[in-house]
Amino acid sequence: MSDPRTPAVELGKLHVSWADAPGIRGFFTTVDHKRIAARYIVTVVLLLFLAGMLALDMRLQLARPDMERMTPQLYNESFSLHGSTMLFLVSVPVMEAMGIWLVPLMLGQRALAFPRLAAFSYWLYLGGVLMLWVPHAFGITPDLGWFEYPPLSGPAYSPGHRADIWAQMITFTEVAALAASVNIAATVLKMRPPGMTLPRIPLFVWAMFLASLMTIFALPAVMMVTSMLIADRLVSTQFFAAAAGGDPVLFQHLFWWFGHPEVYIIFLPAAGFVSMIVETFSRRTLFGHAAVVLSMLAIAALAFGLWVHHMFAVGLPRLGNDFYTAASMAVALPAGVQIFCWIATLATGRPRFDTPLLWVLAFIVTFVIGGLSGIMTASAPLDQQLTDTYFVVAHFHYVLVGGAMFPLFGAFSYWYPKATGRMLSERWGKISFWMVFGGFNLGFFPMHILGLQGMPRRIYTYGEGMGWGPLNLVASIGSAIAVAGGVLFVANAAWSYFRGRAAGPNPWGGSTLEWAAPSPPPQHNFDAMPVVDSLTPLWTQKRELAVMTGLAVDRREVLVTSVVEAAPEYRQKSPPPSTAPLLAAVAVTILFVGSIFTPWALVWGAVPVAIGLTLWFWPQRERSTTGPLRVRNR
Amino acid sequence: MSDAVPTRVVGDLSDLPESASGASHLVWWGNIGFMAIEGTAFALAAGAYLYLMSQTAGWPPDGVRPPDLLWPAVLTLGLFVSEIPNLWVRRCAKAKDERGVRIGTLAMTVLGLLLLIPRGIEFGHLNVAWYDNAYGSLTWMLLVLHTSHLITDIGDTAVQSVWLYTHEVGDDQFADVEDNANYWTFVVLTWIPVGALVYLAPRFG
Numbered sequence: 001m002s003d004p005r006t007p008a009v010e011l012g013k014l015h016v017s018w019a020d021a022p023g024i025r026g027f028f029t030t031v032d033h034k035r036i037a038a039r040y041i042v043t044v045v046l047l048l049f050l051a052g053m054l055a056l057d058m059r060l061q062l063a064r065p066d067m068e069r070m071t072p073q074l075y076n077e078s079f080s081l082h083g084s085t086m087l088f089l090v091s092v093p094v095m096e097a098m099g100i101w102l103v104p105l106m107l108g109q110r111a112l113a114f115p116r117l118a119a120f121s122y123w124l125y126l127g128g129v130l131m132l133w134v135p136h137a138f139g140i141t142p143d144l145g146w147f148e149y150p151p152l153s154g155p156a157y158s159p160g161h162r163a164d165i166w167a168q169m170i171t172f173t174e175v176a177a178l179a180a181s182v183n184i185a186a187t188v189l190k191m192r193p194p195g196m197t198l199p200r201i202p203l204f205v206w207a208m209f210l211a212s213l214m215t216i217f218a219l220p221a222v223m224m225v226t227s228m229l230i231a232d233r234l235v236s237t238q239f240f241a242a243a244a245g246g247d248p249v250l251f252q253h254l255f256w257w258f259g260h261p262e263v264y265i266i267f268l269p270a271a272g273f274v275s276m277i278v279e280t281f282s283r284r285t286l287f288g289h290a291a292v293v294l295s296m297l298a299i300a301a302l303a304f305g306l307w308v309h310h311m312f313a314v315g316l317p318r319l320g321n322d323f324y325t326a327a328s329m330a331v332a333l334p335a336g337v338q339i340f341c342w343i344a345t346l347a348t349g350r351p352r353f354d355t356p357l358l359w360v361l362a363f364i365v366t367f368v369i370g371g372l373s374g375i376m377t378a379s380a381p382l383d384q385q386l387t388d389t390y391f392v393v394a395h396f397h398y399v400l401v402g403g404a405m406f407p408l409f410g411a412f413s414y415w416y417p418k419a420t421g422r423m424l425s426e427r428w429g430k431i432s433f434w435m436v437f438g439g440f441n442l443g444f445f446p447m448h449i450l451g452l453q454g455m456p457r458r459i460y461t462y463g464e465g466m467g468w469g470p471l472n473l474v475a476s477i478g479s480a481i482a483v484a485g486g487v488l489f490v491a492n493a494a495w496s497y498f499r500g501r502a503a504g505p506n507p508w509g510g511s512t513l514e515w516a517a518p519s520p521p522p523q524h525n526f527d528a529m530p531v532v533d534s535l536t537p538l539w540t541q542k543r544e545l546a547v548m549t550g551l552a553v554d555r556r557e558v559l560v561t562s563v564v565e566a567a568p569e570y571r572q573k574s575p576p577p578s579t580a581p582l583l584a585a586v587a588v589t590i591l592f593v594g595s596i597f598t599p600w601a602l603v604w605g606a607v608p609v610a611i612g613l614t615l616w617f618w619p620q621r622e623r624s625t626t627g628p629l630r631v632r633n634r
Numbered sequence: 635m636s637d638a639v640p641t642r643v644v645g646d647l648s649d650l651p652e653s654a655s656g657a658s659h660l661v662w663w664g665n666i667g668f669m670a671i672e673g674t675a676f677a678l679a680a681g682a683y684l685y686l687m688s689q690t691a692g693w694p695p696d697g698v699r700p701p702d703l704l705w706p707a708v709l710t711l712g713l714f715v716s717e718i719p720n721l722w723v724r725r726c727a728k729a730k731d732e733r734g735v736r737i738g739t740l741a742m743t744v745l746g747l748l749l750l751i752p753r754g755i756e757f758g759h760l761n762v763a764w765y766d767n768a769y770g771s772l773t774w775m776l777l778v779l780h781t782s783h784l785i786t787d788i789g790d791t792a793v794q795s796v797w798l799y800t801h802e803v804g805d806d807q808f809a810d811v812e813d814n815a816n817y818w819t820f821v822v823l824t825w826i827p828v829g830a831l832v833y834l835a836p837r838f839g
Contacts, residue, residue, distance in 0.1 A: 113660050182667030190660050194645070216667060220675040224682075228775070237764050237771035239682075245690050246768035250682055257678070505638030518638045531644055538639070547641045550648030559647060560660050568647055570654045573806070614793050619810075622802045627736055629799040 011527060013553040018110065018524035020577055029577035031115035032523055036122050037101030038419070043129060044094045045490060047085050050133075052483045054082040059443075063476035065464040075460035076143040081136060083146030084166060088173045089132065091404060092215075092262065093125055095269040096180040098411060099208040101419070103184055105514035105521060106202050108193040108530035110551075110558050111574045113186040116581045116616060121179040123585030128172030131593070135165050142166035145458065147255055148229070150240035150248045155233045164233060164596035167226035171592055174219045181212035181219075188212075191558060192566040193513065194548060195532035202512045202535070203279075203286065206293050207272025210300045211265045217304070218265065222258035225251055235599050249314060256307035264303040266400065268296055270407035271338060274360050277407075277414050278342045280510045281357040282349025285536055288341035295334035295341075302331050312383045321380040328378035335371060339364060354508070355429035359410030362437045366402025370395060373448065388458075391451025397444045409436070409489060416493065417507045421519040422500030428492040435485025443478025446471040511536030516545055529559050532566075584612035653805030655728060655812060665813045669820050672783065676824050679779055683772045683831050693839050694762065694769050700836035701773065702759035709752040710829060713822045716745050720822075724815035727808045735803065735811045739795035742818065746788035753781055760832075773832055780828050783821045790814055 020026035020035070030036070058078050061070045070078070100118055104111060112118050135141065142162045144153050153163040188209040192201065201209075229251065231237040238244035240251050271292075279286045286292065308316065308324040342364065351357060373395040377383045386392060416424050455468050462468050506515040513530050514521075515538055528547035534540040548568070551557050556574035561567055587608035594601025623631040656662060687693050694700055719741050726734025757777065762770035794814055798807065 114664055117664075178671055182664055182671070185667055186660060186663040190663055216670050217674050220671055221678050224675055224678055228682075228771075231764075231771070231775075235764065237774070238766075238768045239771050239775075241768065244767045245686065245695060246771070247686055247689055250685055253685065254678065254682065516639045528641060528643070529647060544640045544642035546644040548645040548647050549643055550646040550650075559650075560654070560658070562658075568650055569658050570651045571647060572660050573652070610789060617793075619797065619801070619804075619807060621804060621807075624799065624801050624803075626732065627799055 010553045014524050014527065015522065017553060017555055018522075020523065026577070028582055029579050031111070031119050031575060031577050031581070033100050033104050033112045033115065033118055034419070034521065034523075036118045037097045040093060040097030040100065040122055040125065043126065044090050044097065047089050047129065048486070049490075051082050051085045051090065052486060054078050054085075055479060056483055058082070059476040059479045061460065062462075062472050064473065065462055065466070065469045067461050070460055072460045073143065076145075076458075077136075077141040079458060080142045080145050080166070081132070084132060084142060084169065086400075087146050087262070088170055089125075089129055091266045091400065092177050093173065094408060095208075095211065095266055095404075096121070096177055096184075098269060098273075098408075099184045099212070100180060102415070102514065103187055103205055103208055104191075105418075105517060105525060106205050106512050107187065107191055107196070108513040108516070108526055108532075109187070109191050110524045110526065111556070112183050113191055114183045116575050116578055117179050117183050119578075119581035120585055121176045121183070123582050124172055124179070124588060125176035127585060127589040127592070128169050128176065131165060131169040131172055135161075140165065147259065149255075150229060150232065150251050151242075153229060154240055154248075155236070158233075161596060164230055167230050168592050168596050170226045171223055172589075174223045175588070177215055178219055181215035184208050185212040185216070189563050190560050192561055193530050193532050193559075194561060194566055194568055196561075196566045198564060199290070200532055200535050203275035203289070203292060203296075204269070204272035207268045207275075207296060210296050211268040214261050214265050214268070214300050214303065218258045218261035220258075221254045225254035225258075228254075230596060234596070249311075252311050252314065253307070256310045257304075259310060260307040261303040263399065264299055266404045268299065270363070270404040271296060273407040273411040273414070274342060274363060276510075276512065277356045277360050277410050278345050279536075280414070280508050281354060281360075282345045282351050283509065284345060284349040285511075285539075286341065287344040287348060288337075289535060292338050292341050295337045298334035299331060302327060302334070306331065306378075309378055309380075309383070312380045313387045318380075325378055325380050329375055332371060332375055339368065354413075355424070355426060355433055356410045356414035356508075358430065358433050358437075359406050359413065362433070363402060363406040363410065366398055366406060366437075366441070369445075370398030370402050374399060386451060388456055389451035390447040390455045390457055393457045394444050394447035394451060397440075397447075401440060401444075406437070409433075412489075412493070414508065415514075416496070417503030418514055418517075418519045418521070420497055420500070421503050422496050423503050423507060424496045424500060425492050428488060428495075432485045432488040432492060435488060436482050437485075439478045439481030439483070439485055441478070443475050443480075443482055446475045446478075450475070506538065511539045513537060578616070580612065580616035584609065584616055587612040653809065655805070655809050659809045659813075661806075661809060661813055662816075665816060669817070673820075673824065676779065676828060679772075679776055680827060680831055683776060683835070686768050686772060687835060687839055690769070694836045695767050698766070698769065699761040701756075701761055701833055703833060705752045705755045705759055706829060706833050709749060709756065710825065712745075712749045712752065713825055716742070716749065717819065717822055719745065720815050720818050724812055727811035727815065730805070730808050732798075732803045735808065736795070736798045739791050739798055739811060739814075742815075743788060743792040743795050746784065746791060746818075750784065750788070753784065769836075776828050776832050780821075780825060783824070787814070787818050787821050791818070 020030045020032060061067050140162060142165055148163055148166055151157055188205055228239045232239055238246045240246045240248045275286055275292060305327045306324055308320060309328045312321055377386055377395055413424055413429055450468055450471050503519045505519050516530060517525050528549045529551060531546040531548055551559060551571060556576055557571050558574045560569050560572045562569055591601055591605030591609055594605050625631060719738060723735060723738030723742060726738050760773055762773060764771050764774035791814055
């Protein structure tokens with residue numbers, strides 16, 4: 001409903017101020033957080049399909065003993081590409097994308113803090129995607145798994161550029177994720193709507209904020225370590241060369257300093273989805289809001305204290321192993337508190353079992369199983385037996401698919417109507433849900449048993465005498481069903497985009513501000529700045545939502561508020577569309593790609609980067625009329 | 635079409651200022667975010683250095699002299715002295731003194747470029763090449779990492795100075811100058827632990 005005090009002329013101006021240029025120009029210059037997030041998500045869906053096909057190919061190979069349809073080299077490339085794609089190009093980016101899309105909407109804002117940085121983030125992420133997949137199209141594929149330990153990945157054992165491609169793909173995606181994280185963190189701190197004090201921040205926004213902080217403190221480690229690897233390979237530094245005083249274990253420490261928090265960087269946003277979905281579909285405020293926030297904080301802090309549990313088999317001091325066992329098990333406490341709060345909300349609410357909630361229930365079941373196998377592998381003595389077996393493969397698929405992908409599919413189902421204005425088909429949504437959930441468990445549960453029976457991970461085939469055939473066949477059938485369910489899920493989204501029932505602004509009766517905008521939201525999201533009086537503003541302000549007017553309509557402007565109280569401080573100009581983020585990303589791409597061939601790329605490649613950034617940040621103001629360089633002949 | 639729910643106007647934001655400075659300003663927090671990223675990188679690089687140092691019997695390895703001290707001493711002194719004009723520029727930015735920020739950023743650019751001279755000579759006095767051993771690799775890594783920050787900030791200051799001299803300076807630009815001055819302080823402060831590792835750890839470690 002239009003605010004009576006915002007005349008149509010003013011609204012028209014607002015639309016014009018925030019509109020992208022039409023056509024291809026708008027495509028390359030847009031800084032609209034929704035468009036940027038959408039292209040992130042479309043890219044991710046494409047990659048999910050490719051990674052799923054790789055998984056199917058591998059499962060086909062393992063379905064029976066003594067299969068020869070894949071060579072060992074092809075198998076190595078397949079799991080390396082699958083793992084690297086899923087961890088670096090799907091899981092983290094898709095969570096960033098959801099944050100880029102949702103955070104401004106949940107905060108009642110028209111844009112992110114740094115719109116151009118968000119555009120830059122996507123273009124650079126796309127550079128990472130191309131860095132991995134274009135060489136693959138030419139037959140140059142990383143083949144050492146998703147963590148490429150030296151010395152195997154070092155200059156002596158991995159000539160050529162397979163390892164460099166992997167390492168530099170990481171640099172691309174991590175710079176992209178860091179840019180997105182700074183953007184989201186600043187937005188959450190300084191752009192909350194009036195009245196949204198810290199205790200009134202929606203849980204998804206909390207989750208994205210904490211995940212962004214974790215990204216800021218974790219991702220530099222993997223950028224550094226892969227750069228050190230490239231340096232060892234390119235300019236003969238000796239970081240990981242034991243013969244020259246280096247240490248390959250240093251690689252593992254730095255990699256897992258990033259790698260373990262990464263799991264929670266993926267999991268926290270997923271937990272945020274779960275909290276929002278549980279609240280809406282239980283039709284009551286979340287039980288234990290403060291406890292859930294504190295649990296997420298505890299998880300974020302503890303996540304930095306357990307990286308060594310990925311290295312129990314390395315032969316580190318036993319006291320160290322004991323510490324990391326204890327720290328790893330400690331994570332179960334805050335994770336458990338969250339789960340109890342969700343269950344309590346469902347138990348005391350009036351749950352409606354639509355597709356988004358089904359995904360959440362599937363998450364709870366699957367994640368608990370993954371958590372329990374996690375407690376088992378957290379125990380150093382048991383881990384010595386289980387490491388590098390299919391038990392670990394089962395464990396991390398349970399926590400990553402169950403813990404992150406299921407909530408993500410729930411989130412897609414939940415916010416799809418807001419993004420597109422159309423409802424997904426519930427019927428096909430439920431069919432695809434049962435196929436993915438059933439197929440996944442059929443596919444991955446047997447792997448626990450295979451692991452306990454001693455089947456190592458990363459083998460391209462096995463002998464019939466091992467007795468692993470039947471369970472592997474079951475696993476392959478389950479995986480195929482899950483992949484088919486995934487395809488159906490996407491097909492449902494594609495079909496509903498054109499044929500789905502009109503959604504209206506708030507089809508689920510949600511409580512947070514994104515449901516106050518039209519579906520799909522216009523480019524400026526909200527006509528006026530919402531004012532928040534509770535955690536669930538749309539439930540407590542049922543009749544009318546309080547808003548503040550006065551932001552400019554003839555130019556792009558956003559409200560900046562104070563960090564703790566969210567009191568209005570000033571009106572900030574929001575930058576218009578620009579080609580600068582794309583040009584800067586292309587310049588950075590040239591530098592990154594060049595630097596796997598010659599160290600001098602860091603020097604000459606810096607010139608276009610500097611030009612790109614200067615164009616980006618060059619403020620558009622009048623020429624000076626004072627000082628020695630003033631305009632003299634105006 | 636407009637907001638999808640009925641609304642009630644409870645206040646007006648048009649009286650708010652159009653800019654702010656310091657921690658009130660949005661960009662200040664973006665700057666802090668990037669300092670946190672880079673600070674983490676420095677801390678991890680220092681951690682890597684200390685880790686390998688603890689794993690190695692001789693540090694520096696036998697036959698390698700520790701890096702010479704004269705040029706880093708000149709640079710360190712220069713960095714500390716540079717904080718005087720830097721903090722002055724920052725104060726000019728807060729006071730919205732147009733002439734002050736123009737002169738100040740120009741002076742900081744020149745000073746920064748001068749400081750690259752001792753930094754360049756430092757590389758020739760490390761007494762180890764990056765490819766000799768892991769100690770050499772780490773020494774070079776720390777120094778390259780810090781130098782890249784020096785160069786970035788000098789470049790930023792130079793661009794800022796050109797812009798300030800040629801354009802009307804507004805509140806947002808004063809805030810940018812303040813952020814840039816803060817960043818220089820960050821680069822100076824990070825040198826204390828990094829420099830200590832490169833030059834003192836091989837002597838006293």
